[in-house]
Structures are given as structure tokens and as C-alpha cells.
Amino acid sequence: xxxxxxxxxxxxxxxxxxxxxxxxxxxxxxxxxxxxxxxxxxxxxxxxxxxxxxxxxxxxxxxxxxxxxxxxxxxxxxxxxxxxxxxxxxxxxxxxxxxxxxxxxxxxxxxxxxxxxxxxxxxxxxxxxxxxxxxxxxxxxxxxxxxxxxxxxxxxxxxxxxxxxxxxxx
Amino acid sequence: xxxxxxxxxxxxxxxxxxxxxxxxxxxxxxxxxxxxxxxxxxxxxxxxxxxxxxxxxxxxxxxxxxxxxxxxxxxxxxxxxxxxxxxxxxxxxxxxxxxxxxxxxxxxxxxxxxxxxxxxxxxxxxxxxxxxxxxxxxxxxxxxxxxxxxxxxxxxxxxxxxxxxxxxxxxxxxxxxxxxxxxxxxxxxxxxxxxxxxxxxxxxxxxxxxxxxxxxxxxxxxxxxxxxxxxxxxxxxxxxxxxxxxxxxxxxxxxxxxxxxxxxxxxxxxxxxxxxxxxxxxxxxxxxxxxxxxxxxxxxxxxxxxxxxxxxxxxxxxxxxxxxxxxxxxxxxxxxxxxxxxxxxxxxxxxxxxxxxxxxxxxxxxxxxxxxxxxxxxxxxxxxxxxxxxxxxxxxxxxxxxxxxxxxxxxxxxxxxxxxxxxxxxxxxxxxxxxxxxxxx
Numbered sequence: 001x002x003x004x005x006x007x008x009x010x011x012x013x014x015x016x017x018x019x020x021x022x023x024x025x026x027x028x029x030x031x032x033x034x035x036x037x038x039x040x041x042x043x044x045x046x047x048x049x050x051x052x053x054x055x056x057x058x059x060x061x062x063x064x065x066x067x068x069x070x071x072x073x074x075x076x077x078x079x080x081x082x083x084x085x086x087x088x089x090x091x092x093x094x095x096x097x098x099x100x101x102x103x104x105x106x107x108x109x110x111x112x113x114x115x116x117x118x119x120x121x122x123x124x125x126x127x128x129x130x131x132x133x134x135x136x137x138x139x140x141x142x143x144x145x146x147x148x149x150x151x152x153x154x155x156x157x158x159x160x161x162x163x164x165x166x167x168x169x170x
Numbered sequence: 171x172x173x174x175x176x177x178x179x180x181x182x183x184x185x186x187x188x189x190x191x192x193x194x195x196x197x198x199x200x201x202x203x204x205x206x207x208x209x210x211x212x213x214x215x216x217x218x219x220x221x222x223x224x225x226x227x228x229x230x231x232x233x234x235x236x237x238x239x240x241x242x243x244x245x246x247x248x249x250x251x252x253x254x255x256x257x258x259x260x261x262x263x264x265x266x267x268x269x270x271x272x273x274x275x276x277x278x279x280x281x282x283x284x285x286x287x288x289x290x291x292x293x294x295x296x297x298x299x300x301x302x303x304x305x306x307x308x309x310x311x312x313x314x315x316x317x318x319x320x321x322x323x324x325x326x327x328x329x330x331x332x333x334x335x336x337x338x339x340x341x342x343x344x345x346x347x348x349x350x351x352x353x354x355x356x357x358x359x360x361x362x363x364x365x366x367x368x369x370x371x372x373x374x375x376x377x378x379x380x381x382x383x384x385x386x387x388x389x390x391x392x393x394x395x396x397x398x399x400x401x402x403x404x405x406x407x408x409x410x411x412x413x414x415x416x417x418x419x420x421x422x423x424x425x426x427x428x429x430x431x432x433x434x435x436x437x438x439x440x441x442x443x444x445x446x447x448x449x450x451x452x453x454x455x456x457x458x459x460x461x462x463x464x465x466x467x468x469x470x471x472x473x474x475x476x477x478x479x480x481x482x483x484x485x486x487x488x489x490x491x492x493x494x495x496x497x498x499x500x501x502x503x504x505x506x507x508x509x510x511x512x513x514x515x516x517x518x519x520x521x522x523x524x525x526x527x528x529x530x531x532x533x534x535x536x537x538x539x540x541x542x543x544x545x546x547x548x549x550x551x552x553x554x555x556x557x558x559x560x561x562x563x564x565x566x567x568x569x570x571x572x573x574x575x576x577x578x579x580x581x582x583x584x585x586x587x588x589x590x591x592x593x594x595x596x597x598x599x600x601x602x603x604x605x606x607x608x609x610x611x
Contacts, residue, residue, distance in 0.1 A: 067489075069444070095399075102554065102572070103529075103532075104513075104529070105470070105490075105513040105514050105527050105529075105556050105557070106380060106381060106556065106557065106603070107380075107381065107425060107426045107439065107469045107470050107513075107514070108467060108469060108470070108483065108485075108490055108513050110380075110401065110423070110425050110426075110441070110469075111439065111441055111446035111467040111469050112467065114423055114441040114444055114446060115444045115445075115446075115467070117444075118443055118444025119444065122444075135421065136444075137399065137400050137401070137423065138401070138423060138441065139378075142355070142357075142378050142380070143353075144352060144353055145353060146353075147351070147352040147353050147575075147576045147578070148575060148576055149553070149574040149575045149576075149578060
């Protein structure tokens with residue numbers, strides 16, 4: 001985290017707002033605060049080693065342009081932070097989930113989500129994360145987080161989400 | 171020419187499009203005629219129960235025969251309340267004048283016998299205005315539980331005799347049944363008769379299932395499931411509902427499986443390192459060969475009915491387009507050149523056309539083109555139409571239509587390849603990704 005600029009951190013925080021898939025691997029609904037005496041509660045969003053911190057403060061997802069899988073500058077900034085976190089917290093592995101918006105045929109979108117997930121995986125590897133810790137999967141257009149049929153929803157659905165799992169990759 | 175044969179000629183012409191006129195059975199000739207299609211009026215008095223307790227079944231069978239025919243948009247039933255004549259015995263001679271008077275062009279009569287759990291349905295078809303029977307009487311037998319199939323077989327025979335087209339009513343559809351809101355959709359495989367009757371569920375909704383496809387004989391279904399957390403291909407036996415996965419390498423995704431006409435080879439997409447290519451697997455040995463090697467997305471393969479070629483989609487040109495390659499792989503030839511993106515090509519069972527999904531200017535269309543890409547025609551337009559599948563006779567296309575917005579949901583629709591008779595297919599709840607079976611035996 002020490003390499004990150006304040007601007008990048010702010011950006012990531014913005015990107016991370018409301019960026020939670022419905023309680024998939026880890027429960028999102030834990031207390032976000034510090035303990036009574038100001039100490040960090042292990043596992044809370046204030047614990048920098050927690051998956052919640054990764055999800056909410058580091059930023060667990062990057063977004064893509066329509067029918068594209070190239071990483072924008074802001075996406076790279078998020079992924080730099082993800083890579084740092086993953087290298088610091090070596091007990092975690094991750095599955096990178098690629099997604100598409102609904103404007104496309106089902107099977108093409110599966111392939112497109114695969115491209116997006118792979119773009120993230122490749123980038124994290126170039127930043128030093130071991131390839132053995134990173135798997136990819138695509139959900140195509142099957143798992144939107146936003147359900148309206150306009151661009152404000154579509155842009156949030158065109159995403160790759162780094163989902164943490166504890167322990168060695170199988 | 172009689173009135174009926176004239177109408178037949180018009181109907182047949184409408185269905186034949188630019189296809190050169192061909193002779194039908196018997197004295198009928200097809201005239202090339204432009205014009206609005208008036209559905210052919212027919213009368214179908216309730217089939218006569220010929221054994222005790224067959225009355226209700228006979229009436230039900232009569233209804234299904236009529237619904238099959240009128241559902242095509244090519245026939246119109248003259249309601250029984252308008253009938254002057256009645257048929258009380260299957261074997262007694264037809265009083266043509268009674269049917270002519272109500273302007274029925276065709277008359278269908280039938281008899282139903284039930285013995286234990288077996289039902290026998292016999293029927294005759296009459297050309298009212300020429301005062302002749304059209305073809306011989308026929309009878310079909312089966313289980314009482316399968317009575318709808320007997321009705322479909324009667325309707326198939328009538329349809330084929332009058333239009334000269336192959337039958338399609340005695341067929342099934344496998345599809346994805348959908349429940350739940352858009353951001354928590356549950357999907358499971360379902361199978362039903364082509365008209366929405368007799369729905370059965372083939373999987374539970376614990377994991378996402380996508381895009382089922384029938385085998386050439388309709389006994390098995392290929393589909394994609396996230397059962398392991400990753401998309402993998404499964405083959406399911408329709409009768410036993412037993413399933414097994416087709417083994418593909420660890421760390422890859424496999425999807426978009428379709429059978430070859432031989433029922434042994436499966437073509438599918440394998441995604442690895444962000445690249446998606448088409449492979450062919452021998453379903454018994456599990457051995458795969460790679461058919462495409464481009465760094466782009468190659469998916470949605472579909473065999474020609476003779477098994478010699480595969481049509482698929484690729485974005486190698488920068489956007490989704492359709493290509494045809496030899497079944498063993500090799501240099502593909504691009505066939506789509508219009509404005510927009512083309513995907514999900516499906517070769518017609520007649521071999522003459524390829525159906526596809528087209529995206530253009532924010533709309534989705536189902537369309538057809540010749541196998542060289544010529545004579546493209548769009549049949550539908552909506553917020554989201556996709557995934558065409560052909561009726562066994564290559565005359566009707568079923569597809570998924572999804573409505574827009576937060577309450578958006580998917581339904582099955584069908585449309586004639588003329589673009590006429592667009593209608594929603596009856597399903598139990600929301601439905602997507604239909605695959606139409608071959609005609610049942």
C-alpha cells in the first residue's frame with residue numbers, strides 16, 4: 001500500500017462503493033467499525049488483512065468498455081493494489097470472475113467474460129502474483145449486479161471481480 | 171383445379187418462397203402466385219368414440235389436432251357450433267354438401283378406441299369442394315398417457331398432405347426454465363412437447379445451466395452447467411435423466427456443445443487463457459481435436475445436416491460474424507457481410523438456410539440467410555431476441571425473447587420462416603435457450 005498515491009487510493013475507494021456481489025464467498029454484513037478502544041477488529045473492513053478490506057478498500061473489481069477487455073488506467077491502479085494485497089496476504093488464492101452486460105448473445109458473452117477475467121489474471125501475474133494462485137471463470141451475462149437495461153447499469157455489469165478464497169488453490 | 175387445390179397452391183407457393191415450383195403428389199400443381207395468405211378453412215367434428223369411455227379422450231384429441239393446425243397460421247377452424255352436418259360414425263359416407271355449405275375446404279374425421287392403457291386413433295381427410303378423400307385413412311396407436319402424440323401425428327399427416335411440407339408437431343423442445351429476479355436468476359433444464367404440454371424438469375436449479383441441444387435422434391441432450399463452479403459440458407440421457415460430464419482440461423471453460431449428425435461427435439468451444447476456439451470430441455473416446463486456431467473468439471458451432479461443414483461465429487474481423495469451415499477444420503469462409511453483428515448460427519435441417527441472431531443499432535433480430543450468406547432476411551426485431559432453433563421440417567424457428575428493464579424476463583417465441591405467425595410459445599414460467607427435437611418415432 002505504501003507505493004500507492006492518495007489519489008489512487010481515493011479512486012479505488014470510489015470504485016469500491018457498492019461493489020459487493022450478494023454475499024458469495026464472504027459475508028459483507030459484518031461491523032465496519034473499530035473496537036471499543038479503537039483497536040482494529042480482526043476480519044472487519046478496518047483490518048487490512050481481511051477479505052472485506054480487500055473488497056471494500058482495495059477494490060475487488062475493474063470495469064470494461066462495451067465489448068472490450070483492455071484494462072483502463074484506473075483498472076490498472078486497482079489491480080496494482082490487488083497485486084500488493086495478494087502478495088502481502090499469501091494465504092489467499094483468488095478466482096477472477098469475468099462478466100458481461102446483457103447486450104450480447106449468451107455464448108459470445110461467456111467467451112468475452114473469459115477474456116476479461118484473463119486480462120486481469122495476466123496483469124496480476126505481471127505485477128508479481130503467482131500464477132498458481134489465480135483461477136478464472138466467466139459468467140457471461142448470467143450474473144448481473146445491476147438490473148436496469150441502460151448504460152448506467154451495463155457499465156457496472158461489464159466487470160471482472162477478484163474473489164478471494166482461503167488456502168492453496170486446488 | 172378445385173377450390174382446395176387452388177388454396178393449396180397458394181399456400182405451397184407462400185411456403186416455397188423463391189424455391190422453384192415442384193410437383194406435389196397426385197394432380198396438384200404449384201402456381202407461382204403473389205398474394206395475402208388466407209388461412210384455409212377446415213371443419214373437424216369431434217372424433218367418434220368407438221369404445222366405452224373414449225368420449226372425453228376423443229374430444230381432447232380433436233382439440234389438439236385443431237390447435238396444431240390453426241397454430242401454424244395456415245389453417246382456420248370453422249367452429250363446431252357452425253356445423254350443419256355431423257359425423258356419428260367414422261365409416262359412414264361424408265355428406266359433402268353439409269360441409270360445402272359452411273365453406274369448409276377440408277374436413278377431418280376420426281375415431282378413437284381405448285383398450286386398457288392403449289389408444290388407437292384413426293382419421294380421414296376430405297377435400298370438400300372436389301368431393302374426394304385426400305390420401306388414405308390412417309390409424310395411430312399408443313399409450314393413453316401419450317394421447318397427445320396421437321393427435322400430433324394426425325395433425326402432422328393433415329399438414330403434410332395439404333402443404334407438401336414435412337411434419338413437425340410430434341416433437342419436443344428442451345429449454346432452460348428460469349425463476350427469480352434478474353440478479354438472482356435460477357435456471358434448470360426442462361423438456362416439453364413442442365406446444366408446451368407435458369413439461370418435465372431434467373435438472374434442479376442448484377447451478378446455472380445453459381443452452382441445451384438435442385442429439386440427432388432426440389435421446390440425449392448436451393448442455394453447459396456450472397455444477398463444478400466452472401462451465402463444463404454435460405450429456406444427459408432424456409429417458410433416464412442420467413448425466414455425465416465431457417472431460418476437458420483443468421483450468422479451461424467448455425461450452426456451446428452441439429452434436430454432429432452422426433450422434434458421436436460433439437463440437438464445442440474451449441476457453442483457455444482468454445482465447446476461445448472450437449474443438450470436436452468423440453463422445454465415446456473423449457478424444458478432442460482443435461478445429462480453429464485464431465486468437466479471437468470462435469463459438470456457437472453448428473453442423474450442416476450432411477455433416478460435411480460447420481457454421482460458427484468469430485470476431486476475428488473485429489466483430490461477431492458468421493463463417494463456414496469444413497467439418498474437420500480448415501480455412502473458414504466468411505458468409506455474413508451486412509451491417510451489425512451476427513451470432514448463434516444454426517443450420518436448417520433441410521440444409522438450405524442458416525438461422526442467426528443479428529445485433530444492429532441496439533436491436534436484436536432473428537434472421538435467415540442462404541448457406542453462402544445471400545438472401546438475408548430478418549424475421550423479428552426486439553430489445554433482445556436470440557438463439558434460434560429449427561422445427562424438424564425447417565419451416566418454423568423458435569427462439570428466446572427477453573424483455574427489457576428491471577422486471578425483464580425471457581420467453582420462447584416461434585415464427586414462420588416467412589416472418590409470419592410470430593407468437594409466444596406456452597411454457598410453465600419464464601424460459602430461454604430452446605432446442606427443438608427431431609420428429610419423434
